[in-house]
Amino acid sequence: MIWFTVAFCLLLLCAFFCLYRLQQGPTAPDRTVAIDVLGTLVVGFCALYALRTGKGFYLNIGIAWALLSFVGTIALAKYLEGKAFDD
Amino acid sequence: MTELGYLLIAVGVLFDIFGTFGLVRLPDVYNRLQAATKCVTLGTCFILIGVALSGPSLGFGVRAILCAVFILLTSPVGAHALARGAHLGGVKLWEKSVVDKYEEDAEKVQEAMAAPKAKQSD
Amino acid sequence: MRKKVSAFILLFAFWLLLTFSVEPGFFVVGMLLSVLVVVLLAGRHPRREWLLNPLRWLWLLIYMPYFFYYCIKANLDVAYRVVHPDMPIRPGIVKVPTTLKTNLAKTFLANSITLTPGTLTVDIVGSDLYVHCINIHTDDPEEQTREIVGRFEGLLKRIFE
Structure with missing residues (x-):
């Protein structure tokens, strides 16, 4: 179906915007925000791919990715704050 | 059902584009976080709900909804942590910002962080 | 004890939703993992009396x-x-x-x-x-x-x- 291809291309465009901010971003938090958004976009991509191929396990990948990207974001935020992780 | 699902997916992709466009266009970290958390979170949730509605089986739908719930729960917490980290890490607001109460109360915040955490019932 | 049982039920229900199949192999693995998580993280979650109030x-x-x-x-x-x-x-x-x-x-x-x-x-x-x-x-x-x-x-x- 052509519409799936269009949707994938548009999501890739979003990912490209994120990569632009990742490369350009004047400060470290800017880059972290870009990484966070990129993680959420990957989840959407996984879901669309699951629908396209009809294979449910891509959704499991999406769930795992969402949770891991959350942990990564929190760790990076704590690092930016200049604090130990158990604080 | 399937058509409604495709419509939701289209709306979700559109919101994702707006969100990432805001990420490129807005002037400072905090404003970028606004666009990123709101538009991209809701856009991805719409995509997931659309997938759930037009998916081939019930298991598909349940997993997609579960994923949407996780994103809806985790993304504001991540945004909150990032905004706080950026501010405590010394990133200033955009020069045209009108007010920064957090900076004005910086001493109070430091005090509250240094104080031993009070036990509180949930 | 009640805390641990409720945590176990929550985790196992989550596992069942995630796998969404009735094969016995999935059941056993899910039970083992839920027990493991409950034993490792026992009593880390706060009291939740409000969960029982339907209003x-x-x-x-x-x-x-x-x-x-x-x-x-x-x-x-x-x-x-x-x-x-x-x-x-x-x-x-x-x-x-x-x-x-x-x-x-x-x-x-x-x-x-x-x-x-x-x-x-x-x-x-x-x-x-x-x-x-x-x-x-x-x-x-x-x-x-x-x-x-x-x-x-x-x-x-x-x-x-």
Whole structure:
């Protein structure tokens, strides 16, 4: 179906915007925000791919990715704050 | 059902584009976080709900909804942590910002962080 | 003990939803993993008496569409500001007080604020929330409080307190 291809291309465009901010971003938090958004976009991509191929396990990948990207974001935020992780 | 699902997916992709466009266009970290958390979170949730509605089986739908719930729960917490980290890490607001109460109360915040955490019932 | 059993049931239900199949192999692996997690992280989660009160669940059900409405509105608002050629934004961090007491209710309030029109919670100190707004309409603190916190506080109080 052509519409799936269009949707994938548009999501890739979003990912490209994120990569632009990742490369350009004047400060470290800017880059972290870009990484966070990129993680959420990957989840959407996984879901669309699951629908396209009809294979449910891509959704499991999406769930795992969402949770891991959350942990990564929190760790990076704590690092930016200049604090130990158990604080 | 399937058509409604495709419509939701289209709306979700559109919101994702707006969100990432805001990420490129807005002037400072905090404003970028606004666009990123709101538009991209809701856009991805719409995509997931659309997938759930037009998916081939019930298991598909349940997993997609579960994923949407996780994103809806985790993304504001991540945004909150990032905004706080950026501010405590010394990133200033955009020069045209009108007010920064957090900076004005910086001493109070430091005090509250240094104080031993009070036990509180949930 | 009751805590551990409830944690086990929650984890196992999550596992069943995730795998969504009735093969015995999945059942056994799920049970083993749930027991492992409960043993490793026993007693780490707070008391949840409010879970047993059906009235609170009803309020939560009312809260969800209400919240969803503001969420959609927020997105249209932010999308408009992003694509507008002049970018009509007036950002800043304001301080708003809340009357909610428990940590759980405050967390819900902060998350709701983050997902609604042009506002993002930066920190909570005591009972004050520091909120970053993308467009500040008014410089009057009371007006700001009513606008940012007021629309959720009443319902959240009914749900959690």
